[in-house]
Amino acid sequence: MTPRSISEAFERRRAVGQAALIPYVTAGHPRPDGTADILGALAAAGADVVELGIPFSDPLADGPTIQRSSFEALRGGTTVHKVLDALRAFRADSDVPVVLFSYLNPLVRYGMEAFLADAVRSGAQGLLVTDLPVGSDPGLEEEIAHSRLDLIRLVAPTTDPERVERIAAASSGFLYYISRTGVTGARASLRDSLAEEVRALRRVTEVPVAVGFGISTPDQAAAVAAVADGVVVGSALVQTLEERGTDAGATFVQALRKGMDRG
Amino acid sequence: MTEETTLQGRFGRFGGRYVPETLMHALDELEAAYAAAQTDRGFTAELDELLADFVGRPSPLQKAKRLGEAVGHPSVYLKREDLNHTGAHKINNTLGQVLLARRMGKSRIIAETGAGQHGVATATACALFDLECVVYMGREDIERQALNVYRMELLGAEVRPVESGTRTLKDATNEAIRDWVTNVESTHYIIGSVVGPAPFPRMVRDFQTVIGREARAQILQAEGRLPAAVVACVGGGSNAMGIFHAFVPDSEVELIGVEAAGEGIATGHHSASLAAGDPGVLHGSLSYLLQDADGQVAPAHSVSAGLDYPGVGPEHAFLKDTGRASYTSVTDTEALDAFHRLARLEGIIPALESAHAVAYVLRDGGDFRARGPVVICLSGRGDKDVAHVARVEGRGRLI
Numbered sequence: 001m002t003p004r005s006i007s008e009a010f011e012r013r014r015a016v017g018q019a020a021l022i023p024y025v026t027a028g029h030p031r032p033d034g035t036a037d038i039l040g041a042l043a044a045a046g047a048d049v050v051e052l053g054i055p056f057s058d059p060l061a062d063g064p065t066i067q068r069s070s071f072e073a074l075r076g077g078t079t080v081h082k083v084l085d086a087l088r089a090f091r092a093d094s095d096v097p098v099v100l101f102s103y104l105n106p107l108v109r110y111g112m113e114a115f116l117a118d119a120v121r122s123g124a125q126g127l128l129v130t131d132l133p134v135g136s137d138p139g140l141e142e143e144i145a146h147s148r149l150d151l152i153r154l155v156a157p158t159t160d161p162e163r164v165e166r167i168a169a170a171s172s173g174f175l176y177y178i179s180r181t182g183v184t185g186a187r188a189s190l191r192d193s194l195a196e197e198v199r200a201l202r203r204v205t206e207v208p209v210a211v212g213f214g215i216s217t218p219d220q221a222a223a224v225a226a227v228a229d230g231v232v233v234g235s236a237l238v239q240t241l242e243e244r245g246t247d248a249g250a251t252f253v254q255a256l257r258k259g260m261d262r263g
Numbered sequence: 264m265t266e267e268t269t270l271q272g273r274f275g276r277f278g279g280r281y282v283p284e285t286l287m288h289a290l291d292e293l294e295a296a297y298a299a300a301q302t303d304r305g306f307t308a309e310l311d312e313l314l315a316d317f318v319g320r321p322s323p324l325q326k327a328k329r330l331g332e333a334v335g336h337p338s339v340y341l342k343r344e345d346l347n348h349t350g351a352h353k354i355n356n357t358l359g360q361v362l363l364a365r366r367m368g369k370s371r372i373i374a375e376t377g378a379g380q381h382g383v384a385t386a387t388a389c390a391l392f393d394l395e396c397v398v399y400m401g402r403e404d405i406e407r408q409a410l411n412v413y414r415m416e417l418l419g420a421e422v423r424p425v426e427s428g429t430r431t432l433k434d435a436t437n438e439a440i441r442d443w444v445t446n447v448e449s450t451h452y453i454i455g456s457v458v459g460p461a462p463f464p465r466m467v468r469d470f471q472t473v474i475g476r477e478a479r480a481q482i483l484q485a486e487g488r489l490p491a492a493v494v495a496c497v498g499g500g501s502n503a504m505g506i507f508h509a510f511v512p513d514s515e516v517e518l519i520g521v522e523a524a525g526e527g528i529a530t531g532h533h534s535a536s537l538a539a540g541d542p543g544v545l546h547g548s549l550s551y552l553l554q555d556a557d558g559q560v561a562p563a564h565s566v567s568a569g570l571d572y573p574g575v576g577p578e579h580a581f582l583k584d585t586g587r588a589s590y591t592s593v594t595d596t597e598a599l600d601a602f603h604r605l606a607r608l609e610g611i612i613p614a615l616e617s618a619h620a621v622a623y624v625l626r627d628g629g630d631f632r633a634r635g636p637v638v639i640c641l642s643g644r645g646d647k648d649v650a651h652v653a654r655v656e657g658r659g660r661l662i
């Protein structure tokens with residue numbers, strides 16, 4: 001199917017006063033061949049955009065849950081090619097946009113030019129590279145920016161204000177605000193200052209602001225949805241898929257959606 | 264040509280700052296604090312005093328007569344970093360970084376360690392300045408280096424075992440970076456080698472250049488000439504960069520880095536990133552990296568925990584590509600043999616890491632006979648390795 005663009009996915013929610021829900025899954029986890037089905041189930045459960053993680057041997061920005069999912073996916077033989085195959089299978093009958101989420105090395109090894117072309121051909125709409133912050137490699141960043149993929153950038157609570165403006169100027173699709181310092185993983189509470197931090201970001205960017213890291217319950221999703229344009233949920237979903245399977249993962253996403261709409 | 268390109272902390276195309284966004288502020292802050300410290304006479308005076316009175320510098324450059332006879336070379340020298348307080352070159356860097364952390368107002372220090380030498384050196388500097396210290400160490404290395412674990416604990420550090428991935432130095436580094444991302448506002452991360460995101464590779468090298476500055480003056484004093492070759496082992500490569508740097512402008516001096524060939528490069532069980540790796544990104548910088556066809560980092564192997572690392576400092580990648588330094592390797596067996604031979608020939612039990620540099624000279628040192636003196640960086644002493652070597656060689660568990 002012809003996929004929707006990321007900005008269109010946000011706009012559909014914004015038009016009715018809602019925030020977008022963005023679940024993250026690690027490709028090849030919990031089963032090497034189950035990823036296309038999981039993506040389909042998440043889309044049917046109300047995901048507006050899906051983040052699909054390419055597993056890496058050294059996920060140094062990730063907490064225990066996503067680390068474990070990455071190691072298991074690699075043990076199951078997941079490669080970049082297989083991730084793109086799963087995306088292509090999903091794309092055959094869904095128009096929900098997909099952001100590929102990766103560390104830099106597997107992409108450089110694949111060849112950035114070839115990767116960008118193959119990712120577009122497989123039906124990806126965006127790319128987020130955890131360890132490619134703004135200004136770290138102008139050549140590679142330009143190559144991605146000139147592709148048809150949106151380049152999703154991260155902003156952290158520690159990011160200096162001048163740098164936030166640079167990041168905003170170099171972003172498309174959405175801006176991903178990391179709700180706290182630290183690695184990925186479920187947390188009991190969110191920062192009190194989150195609403196003010198998101199407002200500050202909105203002042204410098206036109207693109208939607210999504211918030212992630214540590215969001216694990218419908219109540220937390222609702223609280224974030226009240227202040228941001230999008231809510232990213234990763235580790236809690238990865239753990240649900242691992243322990244209770246695809247249907248339970250879809251039910252969890254539905255519960256997050258309900259929480260956000262109620263809030 | 265042999266000088267680094269300062270743009271974005273790169274050495275040619277290598278290096279850089281490939282890190283999660285959360286760390287960018289801390290790296291900017293560190294770079295600024297380091298730049299300020301470099302021009303502050305108070306900082307350099309305090310560090311020099313510590314290096315003299317606490318570490319015992321300058322370390323001697325010793326003529327190794329019987330080692331020289333064994334290889335048929337009249338002037339082989341050992342730069343005795345093993346005589347430093349804590350038993351290795353690592354203390355040169357940790358004292359510098361702890362002074363810097365104090366200037367930045369950081370109250371908590373973290374570090375990764377492989378063989379445990381950097382962990383001990385960090386714990387030592389933290390004890391001296393009453394700073395909280397957490398050291399990440401792979402489970403496998405904790406088994407191999409039990410003595411150093413206890414030393415760190417005696418010095419007041421907390422040693423956190425790392426159970427993920429290969430359970431060695433690579434994963435200890437991942438875990439230290441995760442800690443830093445989480446506690447970045449209160450914590451300084453003391454990287455132990457010339458690896459990681461800018462400014463670490465240059466800063467760690469700078470703190471280690473005292474080795475080469477001393478060695479260059481000492482060999483001129485002893486021989487009235489520069490050496491034909493300077494030889495050092497390379498894991499991440501801090502002792503090698505430390506001794507090489509002062510000789511880089513002396514184009515007649517051959518700089519030779521010795522990597523760990525483990526069970527042999529052809530077996531795939533080795534740590535020779537420069538010999539057998541390809542450019543890639545790990546732990547924040549672009550350098551040579553052991554990796555598979557899909558860009559996943561390949562497990563390294565060496566009998567020496569300190570060399571058991573799939574990456575290498577970006578400045579070594581640059582020196583290799585420009586041809587200013589050359590890199591070779593020796594196997595576990597050759598290193599173990601050198602460990603014994605240096606003990607018998609010179610009365611010095613070397614660290615297994617440093618034994619790699621000695622092994623190279625035992626093998627090829629005679630080639631330099633007609634060309635001039637050879638200087639080996641004896642980066643550390645082998646007390647920490649005695650129990651491990653006994654076990655590897657079938658003597659059972661000593662402790």
